[in-house]
Amino acid sequence: xxxxxxxxxxxxxxxxxxxxxxxxxxxxxxxxxxxxxxxxxxxxxxxxxxxxxxxxxxxxxxxxxxxxxxxxxxxxxxxxxxxxxxxxxxxxxxxxxxxxxxxxxxxxxxxxxxxxxxxxxxxxxxxxxxxxxxxxxxxxxxxxxxxxxxxxxxxxxxxxxxxxxxxxxxxxxxxxxxxxxxxxxxxxxxxxxxxxxxxxxxxxxxxxxxxxxxxxxxxxxxxxxxxxxxxxx
Numbered sequence: 413x414x415x416x417x418x419x420x421x422x423x424x425x426x427x428x429x430x431x432x433x434x435x436x437x438x439x440x441x442x443x444x445x446x447x448x449x450x451x452x453x454x455x456x457x458x459x460x461x462x463x464x465x466x467x468x469x470x471x472x473x474x475x476x477x478x479x480x481x482x483x484x485x486x487x488x489x490x491x492x493x494x495x496x497x498x499x500x501x502x503x504x505x506x507x508x509x510x511x512x513x514x515x516x517x518x519x520x521x522x523x524x525x526x527x528x529x530x531x532x533x534x535x536x537x538x539x540x541x542x543x544x545x546x547x548x549x550x551x552x553x554x555x556x557x558x559x560x561x562x563x564x565x566x567x568x569x570x571x572x573x574x575x576x577x578x579x580x581x582x583x584x585x586x587x588x589x590x591x592x593x594x595x596x597x598x599x600x601x602x603x604x605x606x607x608x609x610x611x612x613x614x615x616x617x618x619x620x621x622x623x624x625x626x627x628x629x630x631x632x633x634x635x636x637x638x639x640x641x642x643x644x645x
Contacts, residue, residue: 413441415498415517415570416491420447420483424504425455432462432469434510442513443468443494446504447487449477470494481584481591488581492573500570507614508568515609516568522575522604525561525596526568532610533563553593557638559600562608567592575604590634597638 417435421428428446435444448456448471459471472490474483484501491499498517502508508526516524527533529550535543553564567589579598586594599606 413497414495415439415442415500415513416445416494416496417442417500417502417513418445418447418484418487418491419502419504420449420480420487421451421455421459421504422449422477423451423453423455425451425453425458427504427506428455428458429462431504431506431510432459432466434506435513436466436468438510438513439517443470443496445470445472445487445491445494447472447474447483447490449474449483479587479591480589481587481594484591485582485584488571488576492576496573498570498572499576500568502568509612509614512568512611513570516570519570519607519609520605521607522572522578523596523599523606524570525563525566525606525608526611527561527563527566527608528611528613529562530608530610533612534610535613537614556636557597559597561596561600561606564596565589565592566596566608568611568613575599578602578604586634593634594638 419431432444436442446459448459450456450473456471456473459469463469463471472487474486488499500513500516512526516526528535529547535546550562550564553559554561557564579602581595584591584594
């Protein structure tokens with residue numbers, strides 16, 4: 413079984429080398445695919461240097477920044493072309509722990525979600541306001557969409573390739589961070605087996621956060637659309 417870890421990057425030059433080393437150390441069967449949206453800080457060139465030294469590292473260079481969802485769709489497509497059986501998606505800032513990758517891969521489900529909000533998960537270091545907003549968002553999304561997930565916007569996930577194909581991932585319409593919500597919803601509506609396992613979500617190690625208030629608003633809007641349609645209009 414070949415596992416590909418797909419990581420979108422934008423201005424993550426400081427993180428790509430330590431992330432690559434940490435991911436590849438987990439298992440010799442893992443390959444790593446960075447999807448770089450023409451980062452102005454030279455992230456793409458840094459990845460190419462790593463790939464030149466290690467054949468398990470790949471980089472998909474995209475011409476411009478089009479959003480997290482578009483980057484993941486392109487990355488999933490390339491990973492499948494390269495022979496992936498399992499695809500893990502995660503952030504490059506170490507908020508998702510590389511040591512958890514094989515734990516997700518080892519679960520028997522079509523979609524395994526690393527969850528901050530099941531027993532054993534957590535968000536250490538978050539201020540109270542951020543925790544309350546995140547929790548309230550999850551409650552709102554569950555109530556509106558009907559999804560029974562504790563962490564419906566979770567972005568640290570492992571997919572069986574057959575499951576991604578079954579939900580027609582290439583037609584996902586959410587370009588931004590709400591892609592996570594849309595894909596989780598597609599998996600649930602499609603009757604795929606889903607399992608949430610606890611993870612500890614840490615603050616980024618280096619670089620700057622891409623999360624804004626507009627992203628939360630986007631997720632709420634997408635949740636409402638998913639409630640009243642089988643797909644995003």
